[in-house]
Amino acid sequence: MKKVLTGNFTAAYGAVAAKVNVISAYPITPQTTIVEILSEIVADGKLDAEFIKVESEHSALASCIGAQALGARTFTATSAQGLALMHELLHWTARGRLPIVIANVNRAMAPGWSIWADVTDSVSQRDTGWMQMYCENNQEVFDSIIMSYKIGEHRDVLLPTLINLDAFFLSHTSQVVDLYTEKVIDQFLPCYQPAVHLDVKDPRSFGALTSPEYYYEFSYKIQQAMIRAKSVIRDVGKKFGELFDRQYDLVEPYRCDDAEIILVNYGTIAGTAKEAVDVMRDQGISVGSLKIRYFRPFPSEDIEAVLKTANKVGVIDRAVSYGHAGPFFTEIQACMSGTSLPLYGFVAGLGGRDVSLHDIENIVKHMQSRKPEELIWIGIKDD
Amino acid sequence: MTESNKRKIRLTIPEQEILSPGHLACQGCGAALAMRYALKALGPDTITAIPACCWSVIDGPFPYSAAGVPIYHCAFETAASTAGGISYAIKALKKKGITALAWAGDGGTFDIGFQALSGAAERGDNIIYVVYDNEAYMNTGIQRSSATPYGAWTTTTPVKHFKKAPKKNIMEIMVAHHIPYGATANIAYPEDFIKKLQKAKNIEGCKFIHLYAPCPTGWKHPPGITVKIARLATETRIFPIYEVERGVYTINKKVPKPKSVDMYLKMQGRFRHLSSEAIQYIQQQVDANWERLIKLEQAFGS
Ligand SMILES: Cc1ncc(C[n+]2csc(CCOP(=O)(O)OP(=O)(O)O)c2C)c(N)n1
Numbered sequence: 001m002k003k004v005l006t007g008n009f010t011a012a013y014g015a016v017a018a019k020v021n022v023i024s025a026y027p028i029t030p031q032t033t034i035v036e037i038l039s040e041i042v043a044d045g046k047l048d049a050e051f052i053k054v055e056s057e058h059s060a061l062a063s064c065i066g067a068q069a070l071g072a073r074t075f076t077a078t079s080a081q082g083l084a085l086m087h088e089l090l091h092w093t094a095r096g097r098l099p100i101v102i103a104n105v106n107r108a109m110a111p112g113w114s115i116w117a118d119v120t121d122s123v124s125q126r127d128t129g130w131m132q133m134y135c136e137n138n139q140e141v142f143d144s145i146i147m148s149y150k151i152g153e154h155r156d157v158l159l160p161t162l163i164n165l166d167a168f169f170l171s172h173t174s175q176v177v178d179l180y181t182e183k184v185i186d187q188f189l190p191c192y193q194p195a196v197h198l199d200v201k202d203p204r205s206f207g208a209l210t211s212p213e214y215y216y217e218f219s220y221k222i223q224q225a226m227i228r229a230k231s232v233i234r235d236v237g238k239k240f241g242e243l244f245d246r247q248y249d250l251v252e253p254y255r256c257d258d259a260e261i262i263l264v265n266y267g268t269i270a271g272t273a274k275e276a277v278d279v280m281r282d283q284g285i286s287v288g289s290l291k292i293r294y295f296r297p298f299p300s301e302d303i304e305a306v307l308k309t310a311n312k313v314g315v316i317d318r319a320v321s322y323g324h325a326g327p328f329f330t331e332i333q334a335c336m337s338g339t340s341l342p343l344y345g346f347v348a349g350l351g352g353r354d355v356s357l358h359d360i361e362n363i364v365k366h367m368q369s370r371k372p373e374e375l376i377w378i379g380i381k382d383d
Numbered sequence: 384m385t386e387s388n389k390r391k392i393r394l395t396i397p398e399q400e401i402l403s404p405g406h407l408a409c410q411g412c413g414a415a416l417a418m419r420y421a422l423k424a425l426g427p428d429t430i431t432a433i434p435a436c437c438w439s440v441i442d443g444p445f446p447y448s449a450a451g452v453p454i455y456h457c458a459f460e461t462a463a464s465t466a467g468g469i470s471y472a473i474k475a476l477k478k479k480g481i482t483a484l485a486w487a488g489d490g491g492t493f494d495i496g497f498q499a500l501s502g503a504a505e506r507g508d509n510i511i512y513v514v515y516d517n518e519a520y521m522n523t524g525i526q527r528s529s530a531t532p533y534g535a536w537t538t539t540t541p542v543k544h545f546k547k548a549p550k551k552n553i554m555e556i557m558v559a560h561h562i563p564y565g566a567t568a569n570i571a572y573p574e575d576f577i578k579k580l581q582k583a584k585n586i587e588g589c590k591f592i593h594l595y596a597p598c599p600t601g602w603k604h605p606p607g608i609t610v611k612i613a614r615l616a617t618e619t620r621i622f623p624i625y626e627v628e629r630g631v632y633t634i635n636k637k638v639p640k641p642k643s644v645d646m647y648l649k650m651q652g653r654f655r656h657l658s659s660e661a662i663q664y665i666q667q668q669v670d671a672n673w674e675r676l677i678k679l680e681q682a683f684g685s
Pocket residue numbers: 435436437438459460487488489490491492517519520521522523528
């Protein structure tokens with residue numbers, strides 16, 4: 001079934017399609033309508049679930065943790081300040097090996113108050129042990145929610161996923177979304193079967209005091225799970241493609257095969273980049289776009305395979321790690337470190353500043369005429 | 384207990400031991416006794432959320448657990464929200480007859496976990512919340528909390544600058560949330576504590592129990608007199624035992640002839656520095672608080 005939906009409605013319908021048992025969420029612009037619609041759907045009995053109207057994002061994730069530990073499939077959604085407030089619990093979730101899914105509407109961090117797109121909120125949660133993926137359009141939001149439960153709950157993984165969608169560009173923009181049919185989704189994603197759970201018939205303690213004798217190995221196991229997750233993501237993406245005609249991978253190259261210049265990007269900038277590539281190709285410029293879907297686990301091998309034939313690579317980040325460079329740029333730099341490939345780092349669109357087709361053309365022009373230098377801030381008003 | 388003995392003694396406390404003796408509590412720990420009684424009262428079909436507190440150590444390090452019921456160790460400030468999540472999952476997955484228990488210290492309840500507790504109480508999350516109150520952050524080495532009483536020494540309220548602020552009245556704050564059941568209890572009165580837990584178990588909604596549990600390590604008293612000190616707290620009216628069921632107040636231990644607070648204070652190193660004026664002041668506060676409670680019972684009793 002196809003519908004015209006905003007990213008937020010799509011995220012809500014994704015949770016419904018995944019038949020989550022417990023939802024716990026707190027409102028924040030621009031995520032609010034996700035909470036509103038889900039509370040209504042649950043209250044109307046259209047989804048057999050419990051909705052906890054918590055007093056904070058902190059309690060939203062804490063109660064998801066409790067519910068998931070008992071064996072429920074849980075969901076929450078948040079944005080910016082809300083995700084930051086959850087920070088401690090992000091660690092609790094991943095180290096607790098609970099495959100919770102959060103839809104995070106990427107919004108800039110205050111001060112000054114900004115409700116517009118920026119991925120600083122999510123990239124600054126990098127080392128919490130969560131898988132992180134970034135969506136280009138609303139269809140990808142819906143599909144990723146369903147796939148993320150399947151990936152996270154896989155016995156080789158058992159890790160939570162942060163699904164990111166850009167504020168307003170997706171959250172409040174209506175697009176056509178195929179919601180498929182319930183039967184096929186259920187076949188793809190059956191009910192949650194936890195590996196272990198809180199069970200009075202088999203009393204165990206979870207998360208107890210852990211000596212250096214064990215803690216180190218627990219951490220190692222999370223790393224191993226992240227590495228294994230890469231092939232699980234590929235397999236699940238392929239299986240999804242067989243059932244729903246839309247295939248997903250860790251990265252998505254666009255006209256990269258023979259491209260001299262490749263632009264690496266993520267989120268909604270990917271859509272603009274593809275359009276810019278088409279325009280520039282028509283002008284005879286040899287350019288391609290590489291969209292990164294997953295920030296964690298980071299698909300180094302896949303990226304290297306695409307970039308190795310390029311002459312120049314530019315990375316467009318909608319965030320900056322202050323005092324260094326763009327967060328994705330440094331990752332690309334690390335995975336291409338064995339090569340002499342010229343790499344250009346660009347920052348664009350912080351706090352919701354528009355990143356236009358024209359901006360992307362300028363990025364390519366810049367790369368054509370200059371050597372890589374320090375971080376370039378696209379469209380900065382430097383006075 | 385042998386069968387013949389059992390016939391002679393009428394048991395007032397459930398016989399089943401769920402907590403095993405190999406836990407890691409200090410000698411004379413009130414909180415360890417507390418859990419032993421609580422599990423006797425609630426039985427094995429109990430799932431417990433424990434935030435950072437002494438009990439996150441007492442239960443034992445991985446891979447051991449003394450509790451005998453499932454324990455979910457959770458973030459310091461999340462006892463209520465984690466237990467709340469468990470309770471909603473019990474409902475969503477239609478698992479009947481399981482009690483979700485939040486088990487936290489005074490710091491995790493009066494202070495850092497208060498927002499989550501207030502939220503759970505207002506929503507009516509179906510949990511039993513027990514705060515075992517040892518009147519300081521004991522796990523981190525005896526720092527003051529908002530449950531530390533006036534006059535007490537802690538490592539952050541040293542003798543020269545002993546605590547001047549009064550103890551927060553958590554019961555009244557919880558009662559103000561219109562919870563269906565709130566009660567104070569004391570490890571020196573196990574039958575009363577057990578009865579209250581069993582009552583709470585059969586009430587739907589957020590049930591709150593404020594449990595008095597001395598800490599010999601932090602209060603500086605010999606481990607052998609934990610129960611004696613706890614009983615004195617009630618016999619001096621310092622810690623009244625009462626319950627509020629749907630707004631109706633009942634004082635469960637009347638204390639017609641209260642002992643002077645002096646006796647209680649003198650037994651603990653944490654109060655050793657107090658002048659006779661300070662002790663007099665404490666007595667006045669205790670009397671006034673008791674007076675207030677009596678009035679509440681007169682106004683809102685059954
Ligand atoms: C967010 C956070 N802040 C601080 C701590 C450190 N901490 C652990 S236990 C504790 C004190 C606990 O006091 P209380 O709740 O009274 O329990 P008790 O130790 O007395 O049993 C503190 C401050 C923590 N674990 N988490």
